[in-house]
Amino acid sequence: MNKFFLNLGKQPLANNYLKSFKQNQIRYNLRLFFNTRNKMVSISKRIPSEKMFTNNYPYRSSMSKTMRNSFYKLSLELKKKFIFKKILEIGSNDGALITNFKKNEVIGVEPCKNLAQITSKKGYLTYNKYWNYELAKKLKKKHGEIDLIYSANTLTHISNLNDVFKSINYLLSDKGVLIIEDPSLLECIKKNSYDQFYNEHIYLFSALAVKNLLSNHKLEIFDIKNLSTHGGSLRYYIKKKKNKNLKNKISVKKQINKEKKFGIHKYKTYKIFSQNVKKSKDSLLKMLRNIKKNGNKVIGYGATAKAVTVVNYCNINKNLISNFIDTTPEKINKYIPGKNIKILKYKNNILKKYDYAFLGAWNFKKEILNKEKKIFKKGLKFLTHIPKPKIIYY
Ligand code: TMP
Numbered sequence: 001m002n003k004f005f006l007n008l009g010k011q012p013l014a015n016n017y018l019k020s021f022k023q024n025q026i027r028y029n030l031r032l033f034f035n036t037r038n039k040m041v042s043i044s045k046r047i048p049s050e051k052m053f054t055n056n057y058p059y060r061s062s063m064s065k066t067m068r069n070s071f072y073k074l075s076l077e078l079k080k081k082f083i084f085k086k087i088l089e090i091g092s093n094d095g096a097l098i099t100n101f102k103k104n105e106v107i108g109v110e111p112c113k114n115l116a117q118i119t120s121k122k123g124y125l126t127y128n129k130y131w132n133y134e135l136a137k138k139l140k141k142k143h144g145e146i147d148l149i150y151s152a153n154t155l156t157h158i159s160n161l162n163d164v165f166k167s168i169n170y171l172l173s174d175k176g177v178l179i180i181e182d183p184s185l186l187e188c189i190k191k192n193s194y195d196q197f198y199n200e201h202i203y204l205f206s207a208l209a210v211k212n213l214l215s216n217h218k219l220e221i222f223d224i225k226n227l228s229t230h231g232g233s234l235r236y237y238i239k240k241k242k243n244k245n246l247k248n249k250i251s252v253k254k255q256i257n258k259e260k261k262f263g264i265h266k267y268k269t270y271k272i273f274s275q276n277v278k279k280s281k282d283s284l285l286k287m288l289r290n291i292k293k294n295g296n297k298v299i300g301y302g303a304t305a306k307a308v309t310v311v312n313y314c315n316i317n318k319n320l321i322s323n324f325i326d327t328t329p330e331k332i333n334k335y336i337p338g339k340n341i342k343i344l345k346y347k348n349n350i351l352k353k354y355d356y357a358f359l360g361a362w363n364f365k366k367e368i369l370n371k372e373k374k375i376f377k378k379g380l381k382f383l384t385h386i387p388k389p390k391i392i393y394y
Contacts, residue, residue, distance in 0.1 A: 017334035
C-alpha cells in the first residue's frame with residue numbers, strides 16, 4: 001500500500017531550462033509516497049519520458065571532475081575484476097564511463113539524442129533508444145548475451161521497473177553481472193536532502209527495496225558499495241540467483257541492517273523526514289531574507305535539478321537569489337525552471353560581485369570549495385541547506 005508522506009508543492013519539469021521565463025510553464029504536484037509492502041519510495045506523478053528526455057537534455061555526467069574520476073576508477077575496477085567481451089551501459093549520457101574503454105568493448109544506450117551523438121561521434125556504438133524489452137531483444141540478436149551490464153542514475157528514472165529488470169534478465173548471461181548505482185535513500189533521509197526528489201527521480205532506492213524488487217526477477221544483490229557521489233549513493237552488484245559461482249558478500253546484509261536500524265522500512269521515519277523538510281524550508285528562507293535585509297547578494301552555484309526542487313518548494317525568487325552560475329552549455333543564459341532566475345556562464349571573476357554563494361550543487365561541495373579557495377579566503381561565504389541550512393565560512 002502506498003502511503004503519502006510529503007508534498008513538495010507545484011514543481012516545473014526539473015531539466016526544462018527555458019530561454020525566457022514563462023509563468024505558465026508545465027507544473028505538476030510533487031508528492032512522495034512510501035510503499036509499506038515492498039518498502040519502495042516514489043513520487044506519484046509520472047511525466048511521459050519523451051517530455052523529460054528530450055533531444056536537448058542538459059545534464060552531462062562529464063561536467064564535474066568528481067564524476068569523471070568516479071567513472072574512471074570504476075572502469076579500472078571493472079577491467080580488473082570481471083571477465084567480459086562487451087559491457088552494456090544503460091543511460092550512457094555523454095560517455096563519462098564508456099569512453100574509458102576500447103571502442104569494441106562497450107555498447108551505450110542513451111535516449112537523449114544530443115548525448116547519444118556525443119559518444120557516437122567519438123566512434124562508440126550508441127543506441128539512441130529507451131531501455132525496454134524490445135531493445136533487449138534487438139541487442140541479443142545482434143550481440144548475443146552480455147556479461148556485464150552497468151547503469152548509473154538511470155533505472156530510478158524509469159517508471160516500469162518490472163520491465164526494466166525483465167529486459168536485463170533476458171540479455172544478461174547466466175554468469176553475468178549487473179551493476180547499478182543510484183542515490184541512497186538512507187543518505188537522503190539522513191541528510192534531509194529532499195531535493196533528491198524531482199520528476200525524473202521516480203524512485204529513490206534503498207538496498208531493502210532493491211532486494212525486494214529483484215527477488216521477483218530471480219536476481220540478487222551479492223555486493224554493495226557506499227559511494228560519496230550524488231550526495232551518497234549505493235553501487236549494487238547483482239547476479240542471477242542460479243549463479244552460485246559468485247559468493248554473497250557480508251556488505252549486503254550490513255547495508256540492509258543499517259537501513260533497518262535507521263527505520264527505512266517504517267512509515268514513521270518518513271513522517272519525521274517530512275517535518276524536518278518543512279523546518280529546513282523555514283530556516284533557509286529566514287537566512288536568505290536576513291542576508292537580503294543586510295544588503296548582501298546571493299548567487300546560486302550549480303543550476304542543478306536539485307536546486308529546482310529547492311527554489312520552487314521554498315518559493316525562492318530572484319529577490320533572494322539573483323542568479324545562478326553553471327558550466328553546462330545547455331543551461332547557460334536560460335532560466336531556472338519555474339523561476340525568473342537567470343543562469344549565467346561560470347567565469348573566474350563572476351563571484352566577486354556576490355557576498356554569498358548558495359550551493360545548488362551541494363553534492364560537489366568539496367570540489368567547489370577547493371576550486372573557489374581564493375575568493376572564499378577573501379570573504380565569499382557559502383550557503384547550504386544540507387543537512388541543515390547554514391553559512392560556511394572560510
Ligand atoms: P548534479 O548535482 O545534478 O550532478 O549537477 C551538477 C551541476 O552543477 C551541473 O549542471 C554542473 C554544475 N557544476 C558547475 O557549474 N560547476 C562546478 O564546479 C561543478 C562541480 C558543477
